Each structure stands twice: as C-alpha cells, then as structure tokens.
Amino acid sequence: DYTTGISRKVTTAGNTVFPIIEDFESGIPATWSNTGMGPIPSFNAIWSISQNYNTVTPQSGSSMCMLAKLLSSFSAQAVLATNALYFPDRKYSLSLWVYRNSNSHISDRLEIYVNSTESTEGALLIDTICPHYAYSPSEATTGWYNYTYDLSEFGIGSGSVNHIIFSGTIGTRTNGVILIDHMKIEHQPDFPENASTEFNGVELEPTVNLYLDDSIDESHPLITSLPNYANTDERRVIGLTGFDNNVDIQAIAPAGNWYGNIYHNGMWHPASPSFIAEDDVDRVFNFTGINFTAKDGEVIILLNTGESGILPVTLSSFNAVVTSENYAQLNWSTASESNLLGYNVLRATANEPGLANIVNPSMIIATNSSTGCEYSFTDSDVQEETYYYWLESYEISGETNLYGPVSLTIDIDDEQDENSDEVLKLTALQSAYPNPFNPETTIKFSVKDNEQATLTIFNMKGQVVKTFDSYHAGDHSVVWDGKNSINREVSSGLYFYQLKSPSYIKTNKMVLMK
Numbered sequence: 001d002y003t004t005g006i007s008r009k010v011t012t013a014g015n016t017v018f019p020i021i022e023d024f025e026s027g028i029p030a031t032w033s034n035t036g037m038g039p040i041p042s043f044n045a046i047w048s049i050s051q052n053y054n055t056v057t058p059q060s061g062s063s064m065c066m067l068a069k070l071l072s073s074f075s076a077q078a079v080l081a082t083n084a085l086y087f088p089d090r091k092y093s094l095s096l097w098v099y100r101n102s103n104s105h106i107s108d109r110l111e112i113y114v115n116s117t118e119s120t121e122g123a124l125l126i127d128t129i130c131p132h133y134a135y136s137p138s139e140a141t142t143g144w145y146n147y148t149y150d151l152s153e154f155g156i157g158s159g160s161v162n163h164i165i166f167s168g169t170i171g172t173r174t175n176g177v178i179l180i181d182h183m184k185i186e187h188q189p190d191f192p193e194n195a196s197t198e199f200n201g202v203e204l205e206p207t208v209n210l211y212l213d214d215s216i217d218e219s220h221p222l223i224t225s226l227p228n229y230a231n232t233d234e235r236r237v238i239g240l241t242g243f244d245n246n247v248d249i250q251a252i253a254p255a256g257n258w259y260g261n262i263y264h265n266g267m268w269h270p271a272s273p274s275f276i277a278e279d280d281v282d283r284v285f286n287f288t289g290i291n292f293t294a295k296d297g298e299v300i301i302l303l304n305t306g307e308s309g310i311l312p313v314t315l316s317s318f319n320a321v322v323t324s325e326n327y328a329q330l331n332w333s334t335a336s337e338s339n340l341l342g343y344n345v346l347r348a349t350a351n352e353p354g355l356a357n358i359v360n361p362s363m364i365i366a367t368n369s370s371t372g373c374e375y376s377f378t379d380s381d382v383q384e385e386t387y388y389y390w391l392e393s394y395e396i397s398g399e400t401n402l403y404g405p406v407s408l409t410i411d412i413d414d415e416q417d418e419n420s421d422e423v424l425k426l427t428a429l430q431s432a433y434p435n436p437f438n439p440e441t442t443i444k445f446s447v448k449d450n451e452q453a454t455l456t457i458f459n460m461k462g463q464v465v466k467t468f469d470s471y472h473a474g475d476h477s478v479v480w481d482g483k484n485s486i487n488r489e490v491s492s493g494l495y496f497y498q499l500k501s502p503s504y505i506k507t508n509k510m511v512l513m514k
Contacts, residue, residue, distance in 0.1 A: 016086045019186035024063045031083035033118045045076040059097040059144040059181040067168035067178040076170040081118035081163045090157045091188035095148040097181045100133035104176030113165040203252040213239030226309035233306035240299045242292035251285040259308040260285035263300040320406045328379040340366035346390040384412045429499040429506045436511035440481045449473045453501035
C-alpha cells in the first residue's frame with residue numbers, strides 16, 4: 001500500500017529459473033518485500049509503479065518502478081528486496097536501468113545490496129548511485145543509464161541463496177525521485193560468444209554464450225562407455241550447457257596428436273577434422289550444428305590422445321549363406337554404432353576388393369544404436385559361381401571402412417540335397433526398394449516351411465500404420481503405396497516395416513519423401 005508504508009512480503013524457496021527479467025509491467029512482484037523506512041510511519045513512502053513521471057517514460061514497456069516523497073517536508077526511504085533466489089552455478093550478473101535526473105541532491109541515493117535476508121543489515125553493498133546525473137557515477141546528461149555488476153564478486157553463486165536489495169533514500173532538500181526499470185539477473189557465460197576462453201588446456205570459441213557443466217568429467221558414463229575407451233590415453237573433457245540450436249564451436253588442440261569428438265543430440269559426432277597431428281599448423285577442431293535444447297541434453301567435448309574413443313561401428317559378426325532359392329543372404333550384427341549413414345554390400349568373383357561392385361540398390365540405413373543391431377541383405381542376382389562379399393560402412397563424415405570378405409558358392413543343381421549345410425530355408429526380410437521412395441516401395445521377404453509371418457508398417461511414434469495379411473512359406477513381394485489401413489495417404493517422414501514370425505522378427509527403416 002503506497003500510503004501506509006506496510007511491507008508486502010512473500011518469500012519463496014526452491015529452484016530459480018534464469019534469466020530473471022523484471023520490467024514491472026505487472027506491478028512489483030508479490031514475492032518481493034517492499035518496506036517504508038521513514039521516521040513517521042504514517043508518511044512512509046514505498047516503491048510504487050508509474051507509467052509517466054514528469055514526462056519521464058519507462059526505459060522499456062509501459063511501466064517503471066518509482067520511489068517518490070509523499071510530502072515535500074519529509075524524507076523518503078524504502079527498501080525493495082527480491083524473494084530468495086537460488087544461484088546453483090558460479091557466475092551471475094545483475095543489470096539495471098536507472099534514470100539520472102537534474103533535480104536530486106547529492107544526499108539522495110540508490111543503494112544496491114546483496115544479503116541472505118531481505119534486510120540491509122549485514123548486507124554487502126554492490127553500488128551506490130546518486131539520481132542526479134552529475135554526481136557519482138557521473139553521466140553527461142539526464143536520461144536512462146544501464147549499470148551491470150558481476151555478482152560473483154559479492155559471494156553469489158555455487159549454491160548460495162540470496163536477495164537482491166534496492167534501498168532508496170530521498171532527503172528533505174529536494175523533491176527528487178528514484179526511477180528504475182528492466183532489472184535482469186542472468187548467468188555470466190563461462191565461454192562468451194565469439195571470444196576465446198581457455199579451460200582444461202583447451203581454448204574454446206563458441207558462436208553463442210555457453211556455460212560449463214561441472215557435473216561432467218572423465219568419470220562420466222558417456223566417456224567411460226566409449227567403444228574404444230581402453231585405447232584412449234590423455235583426455236580433455238568439457239561439459240557444456242546453453243540455450244540455442246545450430247551452435248558452432250572451435251576448439252584449439254594442445255600440442256601433440258589429438259582426436260576430437262563431441263556428444264550432443266544423444267550421440268557422438270566427430271570434429272572436423274577428426275584428428276590433428278603433432279606437426280599440423282592448423283590446430284582447430286570445428287564442431288558445427290550443436291543442439292543445446294534436445295531432450296537428451298548432454299553436450300560433451302572430448303579431446304584425447306592414443307586412439308579415437310569413438311569407433312563408428314563395432315562389428316560382432318558377418319557371414320553369408322545360400323538360401324533355398326539359391327540366393328546369397330548376407331547377415332551381420334553390430335555391438336554398437338555411431339555417426340553412421342549406413343552400409344553397402346560389395347561383391348566380386350575373386351578375392352580382390354578392388355574388383356568388387358556394390359550390389360544393394362540403395363544404402364542400407366544404419367540404426368546408430370549404442371546397443372547394436374542385426375542386419376540382413378539378400379543378393380538375388382547370382383549365378384552358379386563362387387562369390388566374395390565385403391561390407392562397407394559409410395560414416396556421416398564421408399569416411400568408409402571395409403569388412404570381410406566372406407565367400408560362398410552358388411551350386412544350382414536340381415538334385416541338390418535340401419539338407420546340405422550350404423542350403424538353408426530361412427525367414428528373412430530384405431531391404432525395401434526404392435528407399436527413400438515416392439509414391440511406393442517394394443518389400444521382399446521369405447518365410448520358411450511350416451511358418452506364417454506378418455508384415456506391419458509403423459510410424460515414428462510406434463503406431464501401426466498398416467498391417468498386411470499373413471504369409472505362408474515361400475518368397476513374397478509386397479508393394480506399399482504410402483497409404484494407411486483406411487486407404488489414406490500418410491505424410492512424408494521415417495517409417496518402419498517389421499516382419500514377424502514365431503522364429504523371426506526384424507525391423508527396418510524406410511523414408512517416404514514427397
């Protein structure tokens with residue numbers, strides 16, 4: 001209440017969400033205390049809201065916070081304190097706009113404090129500002145001026161709970177006024193945008209303000225569970241937080257041979273370049289397109305010596321068998337995958353990879369699962385011949401790796417023993433072709449004797465889009481026209497097709513691209 005000087009006071013506890021921006025558009029927050037401190041209680045002034053004071057308009061918006069005298073013969077003093085604020089990290093800044101006028105006396109003042117209570121008693125003084133523009137801190141003329149303070153200099157941060165306090169005093173000599181607006185409390189970045197900052201022996205320069213995540217170090221599970229962790233030597237780990245997408249970061253490697261990788265958006269990604277040698281003059285790792293708002297929000301930069309901690313694919317098995325139709329079926333399984341676009345299957349009639357050609361019509365899309373996956377591809381364009389097959393993994397960075405060979409012999413013989421070790425009657429799902437597709441794609445599969453299998457299409461939410469009829473033993477080919485079970489066209493995007501039988505279940509990806 002403006003006339004009585006009664007304090008309005010509500011203190012809350014709990015986590016504080018930064019940045020805190022108070023522009024007073026909705027009045028003085030109900031969680032702040034506002035106490036008149038004058039000598040005569042009935043004439044105590046308190047802070048109030050104003051839209052216009054003697055032609056002075058707010059610095060921003062339509063409202064500002066004001067302390068003015070009730071009567072010219074009395075002084076005015078009032079204390080405005082925020083609710084208790086929790087500062088979990090290390091660095092915070094306070095900024096405030098103050099109107100500097102020409103009517104105030106040198107004895108008039110705005111004092112800014114920080115304290116564990118709402119009182120100025122025992123508080124740390126942050127700054128004293130005289131409302132008159134000519135006095136400390138002096139300005140050239142009347143007008144709004146912004147003042148910014150590093151709160152870490154006053155013991156704020158690292159788990160402290162504090163109030164920010166604004167104490168205003170207007171003496172009896174003038175009819176001055178104190179006007180403040182647009183107060184902001186925010187994290188001070190550990191890594192300011194477009195500036196180079198050293199941490200853990202690495203200089204980082206991001207395109208936006210970033211903050212250090214103290215909870216991440218070399219013992220973090222995402223580091224210790226790296227596929228090739230055992231062969232890494234010295235490690236420089238930097239955990240980061242931020243509020244933006246599509247962020248670019250440059251990291252300058254220390255002297256020596258270093259690999260660079262970053263974890264974001266739920267997976268590991270190599271830097272560009274992925275390796276910097278000891279003799280390289282250009283020692284900058286580039287990390288681009290970093291997402292700081294993903295559900296899986298950890299962002300970790302890892303620079304290490306030894307070997308790269310990230311293997312694009314850890315292959316568990318790779319084999320080839322002859323199906324009952326005398327086709328060549330390639331099967332492989334992975335223990336883990338990261339940063340992969342997919343796989344190609346290469347074939348030659350001699351054990352010479354340089355003579356091999358890609359036989360899959362489109363790239364076999366990788367799942368990039370940290371727990372691995374099973375894959376299968378059937379090569380039906382074969383004759384009576386001995387074939388050698390290689391598996392080529394294709395990384396997001398454009399690098400490729402070759403695995404194999406495995407070999408088999410196609411022996412087309414009407415008298416062939418159906419129980420031969422080389423001939424296996426299998427239930428198997430092939431890759432959809434074309435993939436990506438528009439408007440339709442063909443899904444081929446086989447079902448072994450004495451079994452039935454179902455083919456089902458799912459969307460990214462795991463919802464059934466369409467289920468095809470049950471299929472008995474034999475080879476089958478199904479054309480999906482991009483329509484659901486009620487014959488309506490579905491939207492572009494990623495879909496899954498699953499073949500399921502009593503002894504077999506396999507799910508592959510396909511992309512409808514309109």
